[in-house]
Amino acid sequence: MDDQPSHFQKTLIKQYPARTAAETAESRYWRRFRAPDVSQQVGAVTSIDFSPLYPYNYAVTSSTRVIIFDARNRHPLTTLSRFKDKAYSGTFRSDGRLLVAGGETGHVQVFDPQKQTLLRQLRGHQRPVHTTRFAPDKMHVLSGSDDATVRWWDITAGEQLFRLDGHTDYIRSSACSPSSPDTWATGSYDHTCKVWDVRSQQCTMTLEHGAPVEATAFLPGGSLLATAGGTEIRIWNLLAGGQLLARMANHQKTVTSLCSANSAGPAATSAPRLLSGSLDGHVKVYELDSFKVTHATKYPGPILSVAISPNAALLAVGLADGHLYVRRHTHNKGAVPGLPGAPTKVRTPFQRRLTAANYRYFMRGGNEKAAPGDVRVQPPDQKKLAPYDQMLRRFEYRAALDAALKTEQVEVVANVLEELAARSGLGAALGGRDAQQLVPLLAHLQKHIVDPRHANLFIGILNRVLDAYGPALGVSEDVDMKIRQVREQVKLEAKLQSTLLRLQGSLEPILAVALAARMPAVEE
Known part of the structure; x- marks a missing residue:
């Protein structure tokens, strides 16, 4: 098999909106x-x-x-x-x-x-x-x-x-x-x-x-x-x-x-x-x-x-x-020119002349940004594959899922699972695992199964894991503990959703009456 990854398409990681506003100057x-x-x-x-x-x-x-x-x-x-x-x-x-x-x-x-x-x-x-x-x-x-x-x-x-x-x-x-x-x-x-x-x-x-x-x-x-x-x-x-x-x-x-x-x-x-x-x-x-x-x-x-x-x-x-x-402040120091006590002359710092004897001479322009009308020359496409992409390229589905779990990034794990489903490789990735390999997967599911962005995907994965390893429950104490923790997490989320639905039902009549009271009367 060719070792060059140029023909292999990397796993596309979905980008979600930032949870916080970008920091300003x-x-x-x-x-x-x-x-x-x-x-x-x-x-x-x-x-x-x-x-x-x-x-x-x-x-x-x-x-x-x-x-x-x-x-x-x-x-x-x-x-x-x-x-x-x-x-x-x-x-x-x-x-x-x-x-x-x-x-x-x-x-x-x-x-x-x-x-x-x-x-x-x-x-x-x-x-x-x-x-x-x-x-x-x-x-x-x-x-x-x-x-x-x-x-x-x-x-x-x-x-x-x-x-x-x-x-x-x-x-x-x-x-x-x-x-x-x-x-x-x-x-x-x-x-x-x-x-x-x-x-x-x-x-x-x-x-x-x-x-x-x-x-x-x-x-x-x-x-x-x-x-x-x-x-x-x-x-x-x-x-x-x-x-x-x-x-x-x-x-x-x-x-x-x-x-x-x-x-x-x-x-x-x-x-x-x-x-x-x-x-x-x-x-x-x-x-x-x-x-x-x-x-x-x-x-x-x-x-x-x-x-x-x-x-x-x-x-x-x-x-x-x-x-x-x-x-x-890390930068503002010294006297302000024009205020009492300030020096009459502001001393300018010495700047070394930029020549070929300086390292900065060869790095100049590296931070410049292209103008809208400039012609852009694209660099050669050199793809560096992540470990999970390397495993997917070699059809090692179980190792690819393990590599994604090691990143501890929910978007990476979710996209790798979707890629495995598209390749009909979920059975190979989830099956044949011992207790030591199963615990990291269950820990990830426990942490993110209530995330609304990935809940549908992770609930389906959890069902497949329970179907595959249900007869083996009770063999490993670590696996049993993780299963119980996932169950408690799901029960807690279900209880929270039920409470929110009851609260919504209580508020709707109140909001409807308040909205009706604010609307001006229609003249006949």
């Missing part, structure tokens, strides 16, 4: 954040803020302290513990030299993180202060409190310049527009987000969110504002007078945190993203063209805070149980 980008560094804080991590200055250290607010971590090794650098009760909203100034935080006592405190000294203690709020932010001019601080007031402070003089009234419930979030340093947004439990002009000390816009507002964030450019409350995130167009652009209800529980990533995604520096954290334990990433979720990550507890570094190299997530998760 966006998913691959976010999956490149490495396994997290996990640290346990003394209390719930209510706030995380990255310094705008390279190396982008981050401040973590937990219980009665604010801890500043080194972004390069994730080790704590400084601990600020000058709080009599819980601390809230520790945030950096735009130059990274000062830090401001609120607290349960109602005081707003300004620190020098490097010297660990308290520079200012601003008093005026009557209730806890949950949000504090430095103004872009570095000389002023905005704070929002549970006393429903927003206050504007001069840190040089250490006194309050004015206060903004308008909210009627707790104020829990604030944000400054990146395009206008005089435009601020504050979110409150009165279900509104108010936009303020600190020059006129007036509220210029009130946005009705419809639920207690937990977080606010301006999107890059400053024309769009995101608010989070309840299970929804809403996007507002401020240039159009507060027009509602999108409502995103992708979380199952309250959304607690929002942050904007200016240079994240597969097309870095040109594809900003919005990140949200929720009490359902998910961090979700939204692209800002159609406001769709592009990636989601699950954490083992309710999330209170989410932040990403300016260079999108570190992603920090704080949980209600005190765990802090910090992930580092």
Whole structure:
């Protein structure tokens, strides 16, 4: 017989639709954040803020302290513990030299993180202060409190310049527009987000969110504002007078945190993203063209805070149980050109000239794809047969079935069985087996006999096996055990199908009545 397999047609393996969607470039980008560094804080991590200055250290607010971590090794650098009760909203100034935080006592405190000294203690709020932010001019601080007031402070003089009234419930979030340093947004439990002009000390816009507002964030450019409350995130167009652009209800529980990533995604520096954290334990990433979720990550507890570094190299997530998760991206490193602390010149890596002395010279073009109009030259047809195809070619049907079973791929076994049936070789393949050869076949049938794609085929095979080896039952304990397991699997599937049929019969009248009630009455 000719040893060349060119005249033999390989067994065609059926292709079924993928059970899961193909991974996108966006998913691959976010999956490149490495396994997290996990640290346990003394209390719930209510706030995380990255310094705008390279190396982008981050401040973590937990219980009665604010801890500043080194972004390069994730080790704590400084601990600020000058709080009599819980601390809230520790945030950096735009130059990274000062830090401001609120607290349960109602005081707003300004620190020098490097010297660990308290520079200012601003008093005026009557209730806890949950949000504090430095103004872009570095000389002023905005704070929002549970006393429903927003206050504007001069840190040089250490006194309050004015206060903004308008909210009627707790104020829990604030944000400054990146395009206008005089435009601020504050979110409150009165279900509104108010936009303020600190020059006129007036509220210029009130946005009705419809639920207690937990977080606010301006999107890059400053024309769009995101608010989070309840299970929804809403996007507002401020240039159009507060027009509602999108409502995103992708979380199952309250959304607690929002942050904007200016240079994240597969097309870095040109594809900003919005990140949200929720009490359902998910961090979700939204692209800002159609406001769709592009990636989601699950954490083992309710999330209170989410932040990403300016260079999108570190992603920090704080949980209600005190765990802090910090992930580092495998590619995004170093300073971002144009941000404070970044080098003025970007050093380009050295590239070796490609010549015939390099191995890559002879491999060039191997990854190129043909254009639609290119002429394709097909390579010589060199078929490499699988072991089961080699056995089928030599008409060794029992060995072909054994080789297919060794692959443990249900599609391969099913197609080999169909090929054997077409050749009238099932009797030779199934017969004459001892206990050691029969057990793998029975194990495969037990595992896949309830698969709806192959159930008809495998039930027929099982019937033939029982007809052939029924008189020999009781000889091998292993074979008897496999037969019992197959029987239990079939009984369980039959019971499940019976339950589903009864459930379907119960639901059909209910669905019919509901459908009839929704149909409009026909006018005679």
